[in-house]
Structure formats: structure tokens, C-alpha cells
Amino acid sequence: MSQILMIIGREILDSRGNPTVEVECYLDDGSFGRAAVPSGASTGAHEALELRDGDKKRYNGKGVLKAVSNVNEKIGPALVKEGIPATEQKMIDEFLLELDGSDGKKNLGANAILGVSLAVCKASAEMCGLPLYRYIGGANANLLPVPMMNILNGGKHADNNVDLQEFMIMPVGASSFKEGLRWGAEIFHSLKKVLSSKGLATSVGDEGGFAPDLKSNREALEVISSAVEKAGYKPGEQIFFALDPAASEFYNGKEKVYDLAGEGRKLPSSEMVQFYSDLCRDFPIISIEDGLAEDDWDGFIEMTKTLGDKVQIMGDDLFVTNPRRLKQGIEKKAANSILIKLNQIGSLSETLETIEMAQKNSFTAVVSHRSGETEDTTISDVVVATQAGQIKTGSLCRTDRIAKYNQLLRIEEELGDTARYAGKTAFYNLNL
CATH class of the missing domain: 3.30.390.10 (Enolase-like, N-terminal domain)
Structure with missing residues (x-):
């Protein structure tokens, strides 16, 4: 019964x-x-x-x-x-x-x-x-995700001069989830030292990332690069960067421009795409989420055309985990990846349907937390169950974030020799 x-x-x-x-x-x-x-x-x-x-x-x-x-x-x-x-x-x-x-x-x-x-x-x-990941995903659920670790915050997640909301590191070159998590933690502590040495604040934002008052978005990437190297890792080989600008938050709909207030610049869509292209040229950025506003379909199409072979162009506010909006994105080639947030769509079945649709159309699916979290670890099981290969669940501090990482450690241990770490295969639709 x-x-x-x-x-x-x-x-x-x-x-x-x-x-x-x-x-x-x-x-x-x-x-x-x-x-x-x-x-x-x-x-x-x-x-x-x-x-x-x-x-x-x-x-x-x-x-x-x-x-x-x-x-x-x-x-x-x-x-x-x-x-x-x-x-x-x-x-x-x-x-x-x-x-x-x-x-x-x-x-x-x-x-x-x-x-x-x-x-x-x-x-x-x-x-x-059965463990939850096995119950949802069946016998083949054994793929551990590459984590997107939010270590530096701007935008709505912090009170500072940085326009882009999240700067993340991804331990793509690790051999296991456990190793990738260790790399991330070591870089997180290295970043704290780098910021302290510059006299910058080491308080953290909603998701546990640092929120220093930096001069520009580029400076944020520079201090992260420095922290990665000081921790003994190689940017672009072992560690890649990911951005979540949350561009809807600084889009001026009346003027149809992106207001980068921290940098004192207002840019139309085409120049925002160039702004990201320049950052991708100078830093090992592998993923950009919500680089443009949620209804800027033309901008997303241009961005995917320009960067989509080497960079994950991810829709969050664009798709809101909704199969109908994702179908539009697939038809328009307006991205190559979708962020999955269970509460955006509001049921498990619809979430799984959206992930399946993405994967069938060569879109990557990244399972995500929200900035207001709890100790619930369901998303850790969902990412393994669906073999999504990537998880976004915050920084290397705050128990509401760490709970998800710890659950993934347990799952990897339980899977034993059958566990696989996604690594570069998480980006199967890019030419890396």
C-alpha cells in the first residue's frame, strides 16, 4: 500500500x-x-x-x-x-x-x-x-555534478559597486565531486585573504559569497583569478568562471539599455554582448546566466550566435523552468542552457519534464537553489537523478548552502566505484 x-x-x-x-x-x-x-x-x-x-x-x-x-x-x-x-x-x-x-x-x-x-x-x-536520487532517477543515476560556486556577489545580492550579481568558480578539472568541493573551499579561503590584503570587506551576501566594494566588474574577475592562483590552481585548466549578471535587474525598459551604474555606462543589447565577449576573451568564463533581460529575445539570439559555441548561454529569468518558454528558446536558438529552479514552475513532475526537454534538444540543464534557502537538500538528489551534470547552490559557507554539498558527498560515497564526476562532459554542447 x-x-x-x-x-x-x-x-x-x-x-x-x-x-x-x-x-x-x-x-x-x-x-x-x-x-x-x-x-x-x-x-x-x-x-x-x-x-x-x-x-x-x-x-x-x-x-x-x-x-x-x-x-x-x-x-x-x-x-x-x-x-x-x-x-x-x-x-x-x-x-x-x-x-x-x-x-x-x-x-x-x-x-x-x-x-x-x-x-x-x-x-x-x-x-x-530507496534514496531519493535512485527513486527519481532509477538505476542509472550515478553522475555527480560540477558545482557552480558563488564566491563573489554584486547586484541584488550585495550592497556594493558591482553590477553583475554573481561571480562563480567551477572545478571542471577535478577527478571527483569530493576533490572539486575541496578545491572550491580552498579558493574561497584564498579569496578571503586576497580581499583582506587589499583592505576590502569580507562580509558575505545572501548566498555566502563575499561582497566587497570593488571598482568594476572586471576587478571582481581579477581578484578571483588571483585567489585561484594563490590557492595553487590554474584558471582555464582546472578552474573555470561562471557569471550570473541577472541583467533584468539593471535593464532600463524605457530607454532599452542596460544601466551598468557601477561603471557609469548605459549599453544597448549589442554592446552588452560585446561587453561579455571582451570578458570571455580575458578570463576563462564558461557560463553566463541571464546576461540579458528576461524578454530580450533578440539579444539572447545574438549572444548565443556570438558566444554559444564556447560559452554556456543560460536562461533563468528567460525560461523560469517553464517548458513553454523553453520551447520558444529552443526554436529561436536564444540560448544553449537552462537554469532549473523547482519553485519557478512549482511541481516535481513539471521540473523533470523541463529537464528532459532541455536534454533532448542539446541544452544543458543546471539544477539550482534560490537565494532564500533552507536546510532541505532535495536539489542534490534531483541533480544526480536527472544526470544534469551541474549544480548551482551557493558559496562555501552558510549551512543552507553547505547542506546541499554535503548531501552530494554522501551520494558520491554511497555510489562508490559506480560514481562518475561530470567534469568537462557537463558542457557536452560546447567546443572546449
């Missing part, structure tokens, strides 16, 4: 001290699953709705009691009554979408629906006696 006995939702806090939804699922054989839902800082306009209370007297309007109430009073009782076996994930997720009945999960909230979707999946995995 795998009948759902009870669903319980509650309000908990995320890593930024804001409320979020946690859901527990109990099956009739005693199996149990718990899932907590993350939340973004820079959110795409096309994301599924994250339901907030709007009561300014409580958590500055960010409470999630409405979403929790939807779990406890609507979703839970309806699922129990419907009697769908917990192991029928797709049927359960389709039932949740029907129950919501809106485009974008506006009635029940994506945070309520995703919490239930994941909690049911975890309970089913426990019932089957």
Missing part, C-alpha cells in the same frame, strides 16, 4: 529570516517525507506565483499562512480523499494542478503545491527503501 494518510503544512523561516512553507507527508505504512520550499531575491516576471499573505503587521507582509492553510485545508484533504497512490507522482502533480485550476498556480500558490509534491515524493522513496 502507498496511500497518503495525512499532509501537514507549516510556516518556517528561510536563510534570510523570511517565512516559507514546509510540508510533511505521512503514508499508511508509516513512511514519511518532509520538504521545505525556497524563495528567490531576483525573481522572473514569468515565474509561478509564490503566495504571500501581504499582512504588513506580520513579517512585513511576507507571511505564508495562506499557502499553509491551502496545504492543510484544501490540498491535504483533497489528496487523501482522491486516494491516488503516493508512488504515482505524475498523477499526483496533475491532480494538484487541476485543484489549483489557474495558469501560474495563482490560487493555491506554487509554494504550497511544490511543498506537497516534494514531500509526497520523499515519503514514497522511503516506502520503497
Whole structure:
């Protein structure tokens, strides 16, 4: 038997001290699953709705009691009554979408629906006696991802003069996930020393990256290069760089320009592409996420044409983990990669469908956290289950980020000799 006995939702806090939804699922054989839902800082306009209370007297309007109430009073009782076996994930997720009945999960909230979707999946995995990655991905789930480690922050994730939101390192040349994680940690500590020696701040942003007041975006890449070398590694061989400019955040829609305030420049799309081309010429950048605004399709097409054979051109706000928007991107050749955030689309089945669509069309899929995270490690299992080959889950500090890395260490250890580290094969659609 795998009948759902009870669903319980509650309000908990995320890593930024804001409320979020946690859901527990109990099956009739005693199996149990718990899932907590993350939340973004820079959110795409096309994301599924994250339901907030709007009561300014409580958590500055960010409470999630409405979403929790939807779990406890609507979703839970309806699922129990419907009697769908917990192991029928797709049927359960389709039932949740029907129950919501809106485009974008506006009635029940994506945070309520995703919490239930994941909690049911975890309970089913426990019932089957399988680790989550094996339950979702089957016998072939053995690929450990290359991590995108966010070590320096600007934009919305920090209070400084750097326009681009995230500067990341990727230990592409490592032989295992464990080794890659060690390299990242050593570079993180090396960067702290480099910043201190320059008299710069070593406080960290939402995702654990440093947020120093640097003069320009280029200087950020220079200090990272220095930190990599001082840690004893070779940029462009062992370590590659990745950027998440989050360009929608500094796009001026009226003037149709990108306002790089920190550099005192306003650039149209074509000049932004040239700006990135120059950075890619001077630094070993292997991935650029949201380099242009979320509805700048023409800019993305030009960027993919210019850089797409050597650089991963990734859509986050552009695609919002949505199969419909991804289909557009594939047809227009507007990128070659998609960032996968479970709460952007709001159910596990839709997430897996989007990843499958990407992979079938030679797009890479990078499984990602959000800036507001919890101790939940589901994405670590999802990235192995789907053999996505890349994970983006923050810096080398803050437990909400490290929890995901530690789960991947456990998975790699459990897989033993069958474990494979993606390395350069994670970028199978590039000419490296």
C-alpha cells in the first residue's frame, strides 16, 4: 500500500529570516517525507506565483499562512480523499494542478503545491527503501555534478559597486565531486585573504559569497583569478568562471539599455554582448546566466550566435523552468542552457519534464537553489537523478548552502566505484 494518510503544512523561516512553507507527508505504512520550499531575491516576471499573505503587521507582509492553510485545508484533504497512490507522482502533480485550476498556480500558490509534491515524493522513496536520487532517477543515476560556486556577489545580492550579481568558480578539472568541493573551499579561503590584503570587506551576501566594494566588474574577475592562483590552481585548466549578471535587474525598459551604474555606462543589447565577449576573451568564463533581460529575445539570439559555441548561454529569468518558454528558446536558438529552479514552475513532475526537454534538444540543464534557502537538500538528489551534470547552490559557507554539498558527498560515497564526476562532459554542447 502507498496511500497518503495525512499532509501537514507549516510556516518556517528561510536563510534570510523570511517565512516559507514546509510540508510533511505521512503514508499508511508509516513512511514519511518532509520538504521545505525556497524563495528567490531576483525573481522572473514569468515565474509561478509564490503566495504571500501581504499582512504588513506580520513579517512585513511576507507571511505564508495562506499557502499553509491551502496545504492543510484544501490540498491535504483533497489528496487523501482522491486516494491516488503516493508512488504515482505524475498523477499526483496533475491532480494538484487541476485543484489549483489557474495558469501560474495563482490560487493555491506554487509554494504550497511544490511543498506537497516534494514531500509526497520523499515519503514514497522511503516506502520503497530507496534514496531519493535512485527513486527519481532509477538505476542509472550515478553522475555527480560540477558545482557552480558563488564566491563573489554584486547586484541584488550585495550592497556594493558591482553590477553583475554573481561571480562563480567551477572545478571542471577535478577527478571527483569530493576533490572539486575541496578545491572550491580552498579558493574561497584564498579569496578571503586576497580581499583582506587589499583592505576590502569580507562580509558575505545572501548566498555566502563575499561582497566587497570593488571598482568594476572586471576587478571582481581579477581578484578571483588571483585567489585561484594563490590557492595553487590554474584558471582555464582546472578552474573555470561562471557569471550570473541577472541583467533584468539593471535593464532600463524605457530607454532599452542596460544601466551598468557601477561603471557609469548605459549599453544597448549589442554592446552588452560585446561587453561579455571582451570578458570571455580575458578570463576563462564558461557560463553566463541571464546576461540579458528576461524578454530580450533578440539579444539572447545574438549572444548565443556570438558566444554559444564556447560559452554556456543560460536562461533563468528567460525560461523560469517553464517548458513553454523553453520551447520558444529552443526554436529561436536564444540560448544553449537552462537554469532549473523547482519553485519557478512549482511541481516535481513539471521540473523533470523541463529537464528532459532541455536534454533532448542539446541544452544543458543546471539544477539550482534560490537565494532564500533552507536546510532541505532535495536539489542534490534531483541533480544526480536527472544526470544534469551541474549544480548551482551557493558559496562555501552558510549551512543552507553547505547542506546541499554535503548531501552530494554522501551520494558520491554511497555510489562508490559506480560514481562518475561530470567534469568537462557537463558542457557536452560546447567546443572546449
